[in-house]
Amino acid sequence: MFEAAADKHRAQTDAKARVFELTAIGLNQANLDVTPxxxxxxxxxxxxxQRxxxxxxxxxxxxxxxxxxH
Structure with a gap:
């Protein structure tokens, strides 16, 4: 729970950036060159x-x- 909507938004933005960073690292390790x-x-x-x-x-x-x- 966040005290303010801005705090929630900042946490979501930071998490999204981290997911993209980890994805880029994984793609790089797999020798896949992906252009932004x-x-x-x-x-x-x-x-x-599978499911x-x-x-x-x-x-x-x-x-x-x-x-x-949602």
């Missing part, structure tokens, strides 16, 4: 792919992302 872009980024997991598409990444990635849940 303003395009939306979708994070996914093996677990979700919803039986591990078929081609099928999963060819479908639009599910509606965002």
């Amino acid at each position: 872009s303003e395009q939306p980024v979708r994070f996914d997991s093996e677990e979700e792919c 919803t598409h039986g591990g078929d990444w081609n099928k999963r990635l060819s479908q639009p992302p599910a509606a965002k849940r």
Whole structure:
């Protein structure tokens, strides 16, 4: 719980930046060169792919992302 909305927003922004930093490190370690872009980024997991598409990444990635849940 945050005392002010600004504190909550700052925490979310910091967490998002850290996720992107860790993702960039992982991609770099996998020798994947990704150019920064303003395009939306979708994070996914093996677990979700297994659960919803039986591990078929081609099928999963060819479908639009599910509606965002709140």
